Amino acid sequence: MQVLHILILSLVGVCGTAVVLTRDPRSQVIGLSFFGLVLACMFFVFQAPDVALSQIVIGAVALPLMFMLTMARIRRNIEEQAARKRQQQTKGGKVV
Amino acid sequence: MNPRFRRYFFLISCAAFLGLFVWALHDLPPFGNYRGPYGDILNHVAVYERHVTDVVTAVNFDYRGFDTLGEESILFMSVIGTALLLRPQKKETEAPDEEEKKLQHAMDESERRRAPAASDAVRVLTLALTGPLIVFGWYVITHGQLTPGGGFQGGVILATPPLLVYIAGELETFKRITRQEFVEAVEAAGIFGFVLIGSLGLFARGAFMQNVLPLGETGSILSGGTIPLLNIATGLAVSGGFVQLIYVFLEQTLEVKLRVRKAK
Numbered sequence: 001m002q003v004l005h006i007l008i009l010s011l012v013g014v015c016g017t018a019v020v021l022t023r024d025p026r027s028q029v030i031g032l033s034f035f036g037l038v039l040a041c042m043f044f045v046f047q048a049p050d051v052a053l054s055q056i057v058i059g060a061v062a063l064p065l066m067f068m069l070t071m072a073r074i075r076r077n078i079e080e081q082a083a084r085k086r087q088q089q090t091k092g093g094k095v096v
Numbered sequence: 097m098n099p100r101f102r103r104y105f106f107l108i109s110c111a112a113f114l115g116l117f118v119w120a121l122h123d124l125p126p127f128g129n130y131r132g133p134y135g136d137i138l139n140h141v142a143v144y145e146r147h148v149t150d151v152v153t154a155v156n157f158d159y160r161g162f163d164t165l166g167e168e169s170i171l172f173m174s175v176i177g178t179a180l181l182l183r184p185q186k187k188e189t190e191a192p193d194e195e196e197k198k199l200q201h202a203m204d205e206s207e208r209r210r211a212p213a214a215s216d217a218v219r220v221l222t223l224a225l226t227g228p229l230i231v232f233g234w235y236v237i238t239h240g241q242l243t244p245g246g247g248f249q250g251g252v253i254l255a256t257p258p259l260l261v262y263i264a265g266e267l268e269t270f271k272r273i274t275r276q277e278f279v280e281a282v283e284a285a286g287i288f289g290f291v292l293i294g295s296l297g298l299f300a301r302g303a304f305m306q307n308v309l310p311l312g313e314t315g316s317i318l319s320g321g322t323i324p325l326l327n328i329a330t331g332l333a334v335s336g337g338f339v340q341l342i343y344v345f346l347e348q349t350l351e352v353k354l355r356v357r358k359a360k
Contacts, residue, residue: 001127049244050152053236057252062338065259069345076349 008042029067036060147311147319148241156246157326161305164326165290168333172287175337182344214265222264226257233257237331241320247330251286254331255338262346274343279336286333293325 015035022028036059043052097105125131142154156164214222233254240246262270297306312319 050150050246050249053245053249054252057249057256061256062252062341065342066345069349072349073345 004045008038008045011038012042025067025071029064029071032067033060033064036063143314146307146321146323147314148323149315150241150243150246152244153240153246153323153327154320157240157323157330158305158307158320161294161326164330165294165305168287168290168330171334171337172283175283175340178341179344182348184347214263219264222260226260229253229257229260233331233335237327238317238324240327241323242315242317247327248334250327251331251334252338254335255342258339259342274339276340276343279339279343281336282332283336283340286329286331286336289329289332290326293322293329296322 012035015031015038019028019031019035022031036055039059040052040055043049043055130136138151138155138159142148142151142159146154146158148154148158233250233256235250236245236253237247237250240250258270258274261273294305297308298304300306300308307321307323309321309325311321318324
Protein backbone atom coordinates (compact mmCIF):
# COMPACT_ATOMS: atom_id res chain seq x y z
CA MET A 1 0.00 0.00 0.00
CA GLN A 2 1.31 3.37 -0.93
CA VAL A 3 1.32 6.60 1.04
CA LEU A 4 -1.42 8.00 -1.23
CA HIS A 5 -3.70 5.05 -0.43
CA ILE A 6 -3.28 5.48 3.32
CA LEU A 7 -3.75 9.25 3.00
CA ILE A 8 -6.99 9.03 1.03
CA LEU A 9 -8.40 6.25 3.21
CA SER A 10 -7.81 8.25 6.39
CA LEU A 11 -9.32 11.34 4.69
CA VAL A 12 -12.45 9.29 3.90
CA GLY A 13 -12.60 8.16 7.53
CA VAL A 14 -12.18 11.70 8.86
CA CYS A 15 -14.80 13.15 6.48
CA GLY A 16 -17.29 10.38 7.25
CA THR A 17 -16.89 10.93 10.98
CA ALA A 18 -17.26 14.68 10.50
CA VAL A 19 -20.54 14.17 8.59
CA VAL A 20 -21.90 11.96 11.38
CA LEU A 21 -20.86 14.39 14.11
CA THR A 22 -22.39 17.47 12.40
CA ARG A 23 -25.67 18.32 14.11
CA ASP A 24 -27.25 20.96 11.85
CA PRO A 25 -28.91 19.13 8.90
CA ARG A 26 -28.02 21.84 6.40
CA SER A 27 -24.31 21.84 7.24
CA GLN A 28 -24.48 18.05 7.31
CA VAL A 29 -25.69 17.94 3.70
CA ILE A 30 -22.84 20.19 2.57
CA GLY A 31 -20.45 17.93 4.47
CA LEU A 32 -22.03 14.89 2.83
CA SER A 33 -21.41 16.45 -0.57
CA PHE A 34 -17.73 16.95 0.29
CA PHE A 35 -17.56 13.39 1.63
CA GLY A 36 -18.95 12.19 -1.73
CA LEU A 37 -16.19 14.04 -3.52
CA VAL A 38 -13.48 12.53 -1.30
CA LEU A 39 -15.00 9.09 -1.85
CA ALA A 40 -14.80 9.68 -5.63
CA CYS A 41 -11.11 10.57 -5.24
CA MET A 42 -10.63 7.32 -3.30
CA PHE A 43 -12.20 5.27 -6.10
CA PHE A 44 -9.93 7.03 -8.56
CA VAL A 45 -6.81 6.38 -6.49
CA PHE A 46 -7.77 2.68 -6.29
CA GLN A 47 -7.98 2.54 -10.09
CA ALA A 48 -11.76 2.48 -10.53
CA PRO A 49 -12.36 5.58 -12.69
CA ASP A 50 -15.75 4.29 -13.91
CA VAL A 51 -17.03 4.11 -10.34
CA ALA A 52 -15.40 7.44 -9.50
CA LEU A 53 -17.31 9.18 -12.33
CA SER A 54 -20.64 7.82 -11.07
CA GLN A 55 -19.74 8.71 -7.49
CA ILE A 56 -18.99 12.34 -8.39
CA VAL A 57 -22.44 12.95 -9.85
CA ILE A 58 -24.47 10.75 -7.51
CA GLY A 59 -22.67 11.22 -4.21
CA ALA A 60 -21.52 14.81 -4.55
CA VAL A 61 -24.48 16.31 -6.46
CA ALA A 62 -27.66 14.22 -6.74
CA LEU A 63 -27.89 12.85 -3.19
CA PRO A 64 -27.24 16.18 -1.38
CA LEU A 65 -29.67 17.87 -3.79
CA MET A 66 -32.47 15.45 -2.88
CA PHE A 67 -31.79 16.07 0.83
CA MET A 68 -31.78 19.84 0.33
CA LEU A 69 -35.04 19.83 -1.61
CA THR A 70 -36.70 17.57 0.93
CA MET A 71 -35.67 19.89 3.76
CA ALA A 72 -36.95 22.91 1.84
CA ARG A 73 -40.27 21.14 1.43
CA ILE A 74 -40.49 20.27 5.13
CA ARG A 75 -39.78 23.90 6.08
CA ARG A 76 -42.50 25.01 3.66
CA ASN A 77 -45.02 22.72 5.33
CA ILE A 78 -44.19 24.09 8.77
CA GLU A 79 -44.51 27.68 7.56
CA GLU A 80 -47.78 26.94 5.80
CA GLN A 81 -49.24 25.52 9.00
CA ALA A 82 -48.08 28.55 10.98
CA ALA A 83 -49.55 30.97 8.41
CA ARG A 84 -52.87 29.10 8.41
CA LYS A 85 -53.01 29.20 12.20
CA ARG A 86 -52.33 32.93 12.25
CA GLN A 87 -55.04 33.54 9.68
CA GLN A 88 -57.61 31.52 11.61
CA GLN A 89 -56.81 33.35 14.79
CA THR A 90 -57.25 36.79 13.22
CA LYS A 91 -60.48 35.68 11.52
CA GLY A 92 -61.93 34.45 14.81
CA GLY A 93 -61.26 37.85 16.32
CA LYS A 94 -58.98 36.36 18.93
CA VAL A 95 -56.00 38.25 20.15
CA VAL A 96 -52.78 36.39 19.48
CA MET B 97 -35.13 3.81 26.80
CA ASN B 98 -33.25 6.59 28.56
CA PRO B 99 -30.22 8.35 27.03
CA ARG B 100 -27.79 6.61 29.34
CA PHE B 101 -29.02 3.14 28.47
CA ARG B 102 -28.96 4.13 24.81
CA ARG B 103 -25.35 5.22 25.04
CA TYR B 104 -24.28 1.97 26.69
CA PHE B 105 -26.24 0.00 24.13
CA PHE B 106 -24.49 1.89 21.35
CA LEU B 107 -21.01 1.39 22.83
CA ILE B 108 -21.55 -2.33 23.42
CA SER B 109 -22.85 -2.82 19.87
CA CYS B 110 -19.89 -0.85 18.56
CA ALA B 111 -17.42 -3.05 20.45
CA ALA B 112 -19.14 -6.22 19.19
CA PHE B 113 -19.13 -4.92 15.62
CA LEU B 114 -15.48 -3.89 15.88
CA GLY B 115 -14.53 -7.37 17.08
CA LEU B 116 -16.32 -9.07 14.19
CA PHE B 117 -14.93 -6.51 11.75
CA VAL B 118 -11.32 -7.08 12.79
CA TRP B 119 -11.89 -10.83 12.67
CA ALA B 120 -13.22 -10.53 9.11
CA LEU B 121 -10.37 -8.23 8.05
CA HIS B 122 -7.90 -10.84 9.25
CA ASP B 123 -9.10 -13.33 6.62
CA LEU B 124 -9.08 -10.94 3.66
CA PRO B 125 -6.53 -11.61 0.90
CA PRO B 126 -3.54 -9.25 1.06
CA PHE B 127 -3.90 -5.84 -0.56
CA GLY B 128 -3.68 -5.89 -4.36
CA ASN B 129 -3.78 -9.69 -4.51
CA TYR B 130 -6.58 -10.72 -6.87
CA ARG B 131 -7.48 -14.40 -6.66
CA GLY B 132 -10.47 -14.79 -8.99
CA PRO B 133 -9.73 -15.99 -12.52
CA TYR B 134 -12.44 -14.05 -14.39
CA GLY B 135 -10.93 -10.58 -14.15
CA ASP B 136 -7.58 -11.74 -15.50
CA ILE B 137 -9.20 -13.74 -18.31
CA LEU B 138 -11.37 -10.81 -19.35
CA ASN B 139 -8.45 -8.40 -19.22
CA HIS B 140 -6.68 -10.62 -21.75
CA VAL B 141 -9.52 -11.50 -24.11
CA ALA B 142 -11.84 -8.48 -24.10
CA VAL B 143 -9.77 -6.34 -26.45
CA TYR B 144 -9.48 -9.14 -29.04
CA GLU B 145 -13.01 -10.50 -28.68
CA ARG B 146 -14.94 -7.23 -28.56
CA HIS B 147 -12.53 -4.62 -29.98
CA VAL B 148 -13.01 -2.34 -26.97
CA THR B 149 -10.32 -0.72 -24.84
CA ASP B 150 -12.40 -0.27 -21.66
CA VAL B 151 -12.91 -3.74 -20.22
CA VAL B 152 -15.33 -2.46 -17.58
CA THR B 153 -17.73 -1.30 -20.31
CA ALA B 154 -17.30 -4.62 -22.13
CA VAL B 155 -18.36 -6.44 -18.95
CA ASN B 156 -21.26 -4.10 -18.23
CA PHE B 157 -22.73 -3.93 -21.70
CA ASP B 158 -21.72 -7.22 -23.27
CA TYR B 159 -20.49 -10.10 -21.10
CA ARG B 160 -22.87 -9.23 -18.26
CA GLY B 161 -25.22 -7.00 -20.25
CA PHE B 162 -28.27 -8.76 -18.88
CA ASP B 163 -27.36 -7.55 -15.36
CA THR B 164 -27.22 -3.99 -16.66
CA LEU B 165 -30.75 -4.35 -18.00
CA GLY B 166 -31.80 -5.29 -14.47
CA GLU B 167 -29.94 -2.33 -12.97
CA GLU B 168 -31.51 0.02 -15.45
CA SER B 169 -34.95 -1.33 -14.57
CA ILE B 170 -34.20 -0.72 -10.89
CA LEU B 171 -33.50 2.93 -11.66
CA PHE B 172 -36.60 3.12 -13.85
CA MET B 173 -38.82 1.64 -11.17
CA SER B 174 -37.42 3.85 -8.41
CA VAL B 175 -37.99 6.97 -10.51
CA ILE B 176 -41.56 5.84 -11.21
CA GLY B 177 -42.08 5.09 -7.52
CA THR B 178 -40.76 8.50 -6.46
CA ALA B 179 -42.87 10.29 -9.07
CA LEU B 180 -45.92 8.34 -7.90
CA LEU B 181 -45.33 9.17 -4.24
CA LEU B 182 -44.63 12.84 -4.91
CA ARG B 183 -47.41 13.42 -7.44
CA PRO B 184 -49.52 16.50 -6.73
CA GLN B 185 -52.48 15.56 -4.56
CA LYS B 186 -56.03 16.46 -5.50
CA LYS B 187 -56.05 19.31 -3.03
CA GLU B 188 -52.89 20.72 -4.57
CA THR B 189 -54.02 20.69 -8.18
CA GLU B 190 -57.38 22.35 -7.65
CA ALA B 191 -57.46 26.03 -8.49
CA PRO B 192 -56.84 27.86 -5.23
CA ASP B 193 -59.83 29.76 -3.83
CA GLU B 194 -59.61 33.35 -2.58
CA GLU B 195 -58.53 32.44 0.92
CA GLU B 196 -55.85 30.04 -0.29
CA LYS B 197 -54.55 32.66 -2.68
CA LYS B 198 -54.27 35.18 0.12
CA LEU B 199 -52.43 32.62 2.22
CA GLN B 200 -50.01 31.81 -0.55
CA HIS B 201 -49.48 35.46 -1.26
CA ALA B 202 -48.71 36.11 2.38
CA MET B 203 -46.25 33.23 2.40
CA ASP B 204 -44.54 34.25 -0.82
CA GLU B 205 -44.15 37.78 0.48
CA SER B 206 -42.80 36.76 3.84
CA GLU B 207 -39.21 37.86 4.24
CA ARG B 208 -37.85 34.47 5.20
CA ARG B 209 -39.21 32.64 2.19
CA ARG B 210 -38.14 34.99 -0.52
CA ALA B 211 -35.18 33.41 -2.30
CA PRO B 212 -32.55 35.92 -3.32
CA ALA B 213 -32.39 36.40 -7.09
CA ALA B 214 -29.45 34.65 -8.71
CA SER B 215 -26.47 36.99 -8.86
CA ASP B 216 -24.87 37.89 -12.19
CA ALA B 217 -21.82 35.80 -11.34
CA VAL B 218 -23.98 32.70 -10.74
CA ARG B 219 -25.96 33.30 -13.93
CA VAL B 220 -22.87 33.75 -16.10
CA LEU B 221 -21.15 30.69 -14.63
CA THR B 222 -24.15 28.37 -14.85
CA LEU B 223 -25.20 29.44 -18.35
CA ALA B 224 -21.59 29.19 -19.58
CA LEU B 225 -21.33 25.66 -18.16
CA THR B 226 -24.63 24.43 -19.62
CA GLY B 227 -23.44 23.95 -23.22
CA PRO B 228 -20.09 22.30 -22.38
CA LEU B 229 -21.82 19.95 -19.95
CA ILE B 230 -24.20 18.70 -22.66
CA VAL B 231 -21.24 18.06 -24.97
CA PHE B 232 -19.29 16.39 -22.15
CA GLY B 233 -22.26 14.19 -21.28
CA TRP B 234 -22.54 12.96 -24.84
CA TYR B 235 -18.77 12.52 -24.99
CA VAL B 236 -18.78 10.27 -21.93
CA ILE B 237 -21.73 8.28 -23.32
CA THR B 238 -20.32 7.76 -26.82
CA HIS B 239 -16.76 7.01 -25.66
CA GLY B 240 -17.80 4.36 -23.14
CA GLN B 241 -16.10 1.58 -25.11
CA LEU B 242 -12.81 3.52 -25.33
CA THR B 243 -12.32 5.32 -22.01
CA PRO B 244 -13.77 5.12 -18.50
CA GLY B 245 -17.40 6.19 -18.42
CA GLY B 246 -20.42 5.15 -20.43
CA GLY B 247 -24.18 5.34 -20.45
CA PHE B 248 -24.72 5.59 -16.69
CA GLN B 249 -22.10 8.25 -15.97
CA GLY B 250 -22.81 10.27 -19.12
CA GLY B 251 -26.55 10.03 -18.53
CA VAL B 252 -26.27 11.59 -15.09
CA ILE B 253 -23.99 14.31 -16.46
CA LEU B 254 -26.61 15.03 -19.16
CA ALA B 255 -29.23 15.49 -16.43
CA THR B 256 -27.30 18.33 -14.74
CA PRO B 257 -27.70 21.12 -17.39
CA PRO B 258 -31.46 21.55 -16.66
CA LEU B 259 -30.53 21.90 -12.99
CA LEU B 260 -27.99 24.60 -13.85
CA VAL B 261 -30.69 26.42 -15.84
CA TYR B 262 -32.85 26.31 -12.73
CA ILE B 263 -30.03 27.59 -10.50
CA ALA B 264 -29.53 30.47 -12.94
CA GLY B 265 -33.10 31.52 -12.12
CA GLU B 266 -34.52 30.76 -15.56
CA LEU B 267 -37.65 29.08 -14.25
CA GLU B 268 -39.60 29.42 -17.51
CA THR B 269 -36.78 27.88 -19.53
CA PHE B 270 -36.42 25.13 -16.95
CA LYS B 271 -40.09 24.26 -17.28
CA ARG B 272 -39.86 24.29 -21.06
CA ILE B 273 -36.87 21.92 -21.29
CA THR B 274 -38.18 19.56 -18.61
CA ARG B 275 -41.61 19.16 -20.19
CA GLN B 276 -42.96 15.96 -18.71
CA GLU B 277 -44.13 14.23 -21.87
CA PHE B 278 -40.72 14.81 -23.45
CA VAL B 279 -38.67 13.62 -20.46
CA GLU B 280 -40.86 10.55 -19.98
CA ALA B 281 -40.55 9.71 -23.68
CA VAL B 282 -36.74 9.95 -23.52
CA GLU B 283 -36.64 7.69 -20.45
CA ALA B 284 -38.96 5.12 -21.99
CA ALA B 285 -37.11 5.22 -25.32
CA GLY B 286 -33.88 4.43 -23.48
CA ILE B 287 -35.29 1.37 -21.73
CA PHE B 288 -37.10 0.15 -24.82
CA GLY B 289 -34.01 0.74 -26.97
CA PHE B 290 -31.89 -1.36 -24.61
CA VAL B 291 -34.32 -4.29 -24.80
CA LEU B 292 -34.63 -3.88 -28.58
CA ILE B 293 -30.85 -3.92 -29.15
CA GLY B 294 -30.60 -6.89 -26.79
CA SER B 295 -33.27 -8.71 -28.81
CA LEU B 296 -31.23 -8.22 -31.99
CA GLY B 297 -28.95 -10.97 -30.70
CA LEU B 298 -31.94 -13.13 -29.78
CA PHE B 299 -33.31 -13.05 -33.31
CA ALA B 300 -29.97 -13.19 -35.17
CA ARG B 301 -28.07 -15.77 -33.06
CA GLY B 302 -30.59 -17.12 -30.60
CA ALA B 303 -29.14 -15.51 -27.45
CA PHE B 304 -30.35 -12.34 -25.75
CA MET B 305 -27.69 -9.56 -25.62
CA GLN B 306 -25.45 -11.39 -28.11
CA ASN B 307 -23.14 -8.89 -29.81
CA VAL B 308 -24.17 -9.31 -33.45
CA LEU B 309 -23.10 -6.05 -35.09
CA PRO B 310 -19.71 -5.68 -36.85
CA LEU B 311 -17.05 -4.97 -34.21
CA GLY B 312 -15.16 -2.28 -36.12
CA GLU B 313 -11.61 -1.16 -35.58
CA THR B 314 -10.25 -1.22 -32.00
CA GLY B 315 -9.88 2.33 -30.69
CA SER B 316 -12.34 3.97 -33.07
CA ILE B 317 -15.60 5.47 -31.88
CA LEU B 318 -17.65 2.91 -33.84
CA SER B 319 -15.94 -0.13 -32.30
CA GLY B 320 -17.55 -2.70 -30.04
CA GLY B 321 -20.62 -3.70 -32.08
CA THR B 322 -23.75 -3.21 -29.99
CA ILE B 323 -21.83 -1.75 -27.01
CA PRO B 324 -21.97 1.94 -28.10
CA LEU B 325 -25.67 1.59 -29.03
CA LEU B 326 -26.48 0.09 -25.63
CA ASN B 327 -24.52 2.94 -24.03
CA ILE B 328 -26.61 5.52 -25.86
CA ALA B 329 -29.84 3.76 -24.83
CA THR B 330 -28.66 3.64 -21.21
CA GLY B 331 -27.64 7.30 -21.39
CA LEU B 332 -31.12 8.31 -22.58
CA ALA B 333 -32.84 6.24 -19.90
CA VAL B 334 -30.61 7.50 -17.08
CA SER B 335 -30.72 11.18 -18.08
CA GLY B 336 -34.50 11.02 -18.57
CA GLY B 337 -34.90 9.32 -15.21
CA PHE B 338 -32.75 11.82 -13.34
CA VAL B 339 -34.37 14.88 -14.94
CA GLN B 340 -37.72 13.38 -13.98
CA LEU B 341 -36.49 12.87 -10.42
CA ILE B 342 -35.20 16.45 -10.16
CA TYR B 343 -38.45 17.74 -11.60
CA VAL B 344 -40.75 15.97 -9.14
CA PHE B 345 -38.63 17.10 -6.19
CA LEU B 346 -38.52 20.69 -7.42
CA GLU B 347 -42.25 20.60 -8.10
CA GLN B 348 -42.84 19.77 -4.45
CA THR B 349 -40.53 22.52 -3.24
CA LEU B 350 -41.73 25.19 -5.66
CA GLU B 351 -45.34 24.09 -5.47
CA VAL B 352 -46.62 27.64 -5.26
CA LYS B 353 -44.69 29.00 -8.20
CA LEU B 354 -45.47 26.12 -10.54
CA ARG B 355 -49.09 25.81 -9.48
CA VAL B 356 -50.11 29.48 -9.60
CA ARG B 357 -48.83 29.70 -13.15
CA LYS B 358 -50.71 26.54 -14.08
CA ALA B 359 -53.98 27.90 -12.73
CA LYS B 360 -53.86 30.95 -14.99
